[in-house]
Amino acid sequence: MKRLNALLLLMLGAVLLAGCTLVPTANSPTIVTKKIPFGLLGQTIPGTNNGRVRFVTQAVYIVDATGHLAATSRIVPSPPTLLSVLRELILGPTSIETFAGYTSDLPKNFVIVDAVVKDKIGYIDIATPLSSLSRSRQVLAVGQLVLTAQAPGVGATTGVQISVAGVLQETLLPDGRTSELVTANDFSSLLNH
Secondary structure (H helix, E strand, C coil), X not given: CXXXXXXXXXXXXXXXXXCCCCCCCCCCXXXXXXXXXXXXXXXXXXXXXXXXXXXXXXXXXXXXXXCCEEEEEEEEECCCCHHHHHHHHHCCCCHHHHHCCCECCCCXXXXXXXXXXXXXXEEEEECCCHHHCCHHHHHHHHHHHHHHHCCCCCCCCCEEEEEECCEECCEECCCXXXXXCECHHHHHHHECX
């Protein structure tokens, strides 16, 4: 009986409070006339010297329906960094791209520990080796990383080195050779021309 009384009181309180609101309803938008604190409506980033976030489109490479590498665009903060662009690559194809048959040969649990550009060389440190993939998927996955890192705007124009947990790896090339420093030219045969 006590539970029933408590439930009835709770329901009665809910009905009474349902009609109460701090903001009156209106059929059209109303302009906020109060001063909003902390610069929350400001057009610049709070705590910066009029800093603004700008975005640019950047190329990332995914696998098309024919099994070739194809460029697609992603929006990243400007100026693009190797890490921010590779994070977009890891997300894989969009739903529209997937519907069109595009895929990614990067593993679903792929983790980039760090990615930086120094002296025009891209250094990509990953958590687990790609050697667990089949040879063809491994070559396409490395091609995705290298072509994305060497796309205009990222800065890795000399080449890319891939390491696993800080240990430099010999990277598998499409012709079967391996190399520590790989370039976009090494993977040009995989591009959809």
